[in-house]
Amino acid sequence: MYQAPRGTSDILPEQQGIWNFINNIAKNSSEIFGFKEISTPTFEETELFQRGVGSDSDIVQKEMYSFTDSSEKSFTLKPEGTAATCRAFIENGMNNLPKPIRLFYISSMYRHERPQSGRLRQHHQFGAEVFGDESPEIDSELIELALHYLNSLGLKNLKIKINSIGDLTTRSKFSEDLKLFFGPYKSQMNSVDKKRLETNPIRLLDSKDNNLENLKENSPKSIDYLDEESKLHWNSVLNNVHNLTKTYTKFDIEIDHKLVRGLDYYNRTVFEIHPNEEKSQSSILSGGRYDDLMNLLGGPDVPGVGFGSGIERIILNLENQQFLLPDNYINKGPKLTMISLGNQDLTNTCIEIATFLRNNNISVILAPKNRSIKGQMRYANSCNSENVLIIGEKELEKSSALIKNLKDSSEKPVDLSPKNILKILKKI
RNA sequence: GUGGGCGUAGUGUAGUGGUUAACACGUCAGGUUGUGGCCCUGAAGAUCGAGGGUUCAAAUCCCUCCGCUCACCCCA
Numbered sequence: 001m002y003q004a005p006r007g008t009s010d011i012l013p014e015q016q017g018i019w020n021f022i023n024n025i026a027k028n029s030s031e032i033f034g035f036k037e038i039s040t041p042t043f044e045e046t047e048l049f050q051r052g053v054g055s056d057s058d059i060v061q062k063e064m065y066s067f068t069d070s071s072e073k074s075f076t077l078k079p080e081g082t083a084a085t086c087r088a089f090i091e092n093g094m095n096n097l098p099k100p101i102r103l104f105y106i107s108s109m110y111r112h113e114r115p116q117s118g119r120l121r122q123h124h125q126f127g128a129e130v131f132g133d134e135s136p137e138i139d140s141e142l143i144e145l146a147l148h149y150l151n152s153l154g155l156k157n158l159k160i161k162i163n164s165i166g167d168l169t170t171r172s173k174f175s176e177d178l179k180l181f182f183g184p185y186k187s188q189m190n191s192v193d194k195k196r197l198e199t200n201p202i203r204l205l206d207s208k209d210n211n212l213e214n215l216k217e218n219s220p221k222s223i224d225y226l227d228e229e230s231k232l233h234w235n236s237v238l239n240n241v242h243n244l245t246k247t248y249t250k251f252d253i254e255i256d257h258k259l260v261r262g263l264d265y266y267n268r269t270v271f272e273i274h275p276n277e278e279k280s281q282s283s284i285l286s287g288g289r290y291d292d293l294m295n296l297l298g299g300p301d302v303p304g305v306g307f308g309s310g311i312e313r314i315i316l317n318l319e320n321q322q323f324l325l326p327d328n329y330i331n332k333g334p335k336l337t338m339i340s341l342g343n344q345d346l347t348n349t350c351i352e353i354a355t356f357l358r359n360n361n362i363s364v365i366l367a368p369k370n371r372s373i374k375g376q377m378r379y380a381n382s383c384n385s386e387n388v389l390i391i392g393e394k395e396l397e398k399s400s401a402l403i404k405n406l407k408d409s410s411e412k413p414v415d416l417s418p419k420n421i422l423k424i425l426k427k428i
Numbered sequence: 429g430u431g432g433g434c435g436u437a438g439u440g441u442a443g444u445g446g447u448u449a450a451c452a453c454g455u456c457a458g459g460u461u462g463u464g465g466c467c468c469u470g471a472a473g474a475u476c477g478a479g480g481g482u483u484c485a486a487a488u489c490c491c492u493c494c495g496c497u498c499a500c501c502c503c504a
Contacts, residue, residue, distance in 0.1 A: 003495075058502050062429080080504085109504075114429080116498060125504060192501070206502085263503090272504095283504060310504030341462065373462050381464040392462065406464065 007113070007121025017329040018318070022153065022311055023106055026126040029149040030104040033141070035128055038103045040084040046074040052083030052297055054264025056200060063111040065121075077110035080263070081127040082290065082306055083297070089131055090299035099132030099302075106311075117280065118313050129306035134291060136233045139269045139305050140240030146273060146285050146307055147248040153314065155284075156321055157276040161256040162241065164234040165202070165222045167267045168292065174225040175201050181219050185212075205258040221257040230268055237269050252276070265290040269305065275317055284317060285309035333384025334363040335425060339376040341392040349416075350391060356418035362425055381406060387428060389414075389421065 004010060011019055027037070046066050053059050065077040078084050085103060088094075094101055106126050113119055128145055130138050143160070150158060165171060178201040182189075186197055188211055196203045205216060226234055238255070245251050251273075261270045270288035287307025294302045336357065338350045347369055354364045365383060367376035373390070380388045390402040395416065403424060404411040414424055 006495085063502080111503080113502075114500090115496095116500095119503070123504065127504095261503095280499070286504065308504060313504060339463085372457090374459095374464075375457080377464040379464085385464095388464080390463075394462085402463090404463075409464085411463085 007115035017325050021329045025152045033145045035102040035104040038105050040088050043075045043077050044084050046076040048083050057264050065110045079111045085129050086294050086297050095300045101131045104128040124311040125308045127308040131304045132302050134303035136236035139237045142305050144244050159252045159276050160273050161254045161259050162271040163256050163259040164268050166226045166230050170225045170227050174222050177220045202260050205260050265293040267291050284313045334365045335386050336364045337380035337385035337388045338366045339388050339390045353418045360422050
């Protein structure tokens, strides 16, 4: 038997409601903030991600779905949205549009990981990016979009972790100092951390090794290494975000000097949003600033800031807090189910009426015609149909039918002209 | 890549060595003449994840593989 590939899953009809709800909120929040939707291809040239996400990152090192097509070119299913959005920006000359340029997307992402709760090989992200403005107000505006989105979804008890990791030059000094600080403890580290100490000491702050916890509390902090400009930027972002939490009251702020992020392209502001009770893979939205990325990808010197939010993780969190889906997202049955008891002529009459009604925006299904009236009624009921129209040979002779409301069980004869039926249904 | 837990009808479960593998939900049919939801009756539906082994006898014990799941790593 065929199965969905590992780490992927079907979204069944009964789950579509919550997905539509989240997609609509994402779109609505984005539009309120003036963001425009962009869609990029499912796959891109592998090199885009190697350069964009960074060849040292875990994503590129071991999680990409790469393949070679018949022209021997290597492509990769997109593991994240920012690099692809930057590519589209460059390729379409969006640098000539009035800046800043605000974009959002809702798209599938693919990473070859071992699946577990909140982690899949195909997942969906709502992402937003702003290009062409390095002011701190843009960082906090983007964060506000995130808060607005999560707030509108009805998520409660969230915490925003925020940090500034400075720019490329100040970071190298920070990195060196971390190496000096952690160096003496190398013998106590696990093999992964030992390697990090050499190649990317900043990532040591990410380590979940409990042995390092106490050490990390006293380790050098990236915000102490910021140059004047970055420091002003950081203070301003922080101040703005504090102001936001007056309106968006469900969020706590935590300055987390251990937050450094695993994607190589970030500079200055980095942030993550988590539920207050953290578990594994609890981050539901995360992002930061990436002023050098566009350039790195061969584009103009344009700063950027963005976030991505995993929709599956949002759903997990909504389910954890006994979320009730608004009524209008709950699967409704058809307005009418047609029940016919008789020969082919009668069936044809039903089809004609159904066609007419559908073309007038009424949802109609036909009950399976070979069943008894009881069987057809049961079918209509299990489909949650609002009404049924019963036509038998008796009715056909008199050119009439019975219309029955399944909610209140009321029933009345109607004239069998499509227009008349339409008129009656519109009134119900 | 590493480790733990788990694989029995469509779904959720019971069954831990002994006839035709049980129950609930779901599906389909019937419950008198042409009426759904509740209720009642019946039917269909499972090579007990796959392969091998032990045994007179295996869903049950052993081995291998596969899958799912949780955790690590990492991330959304």
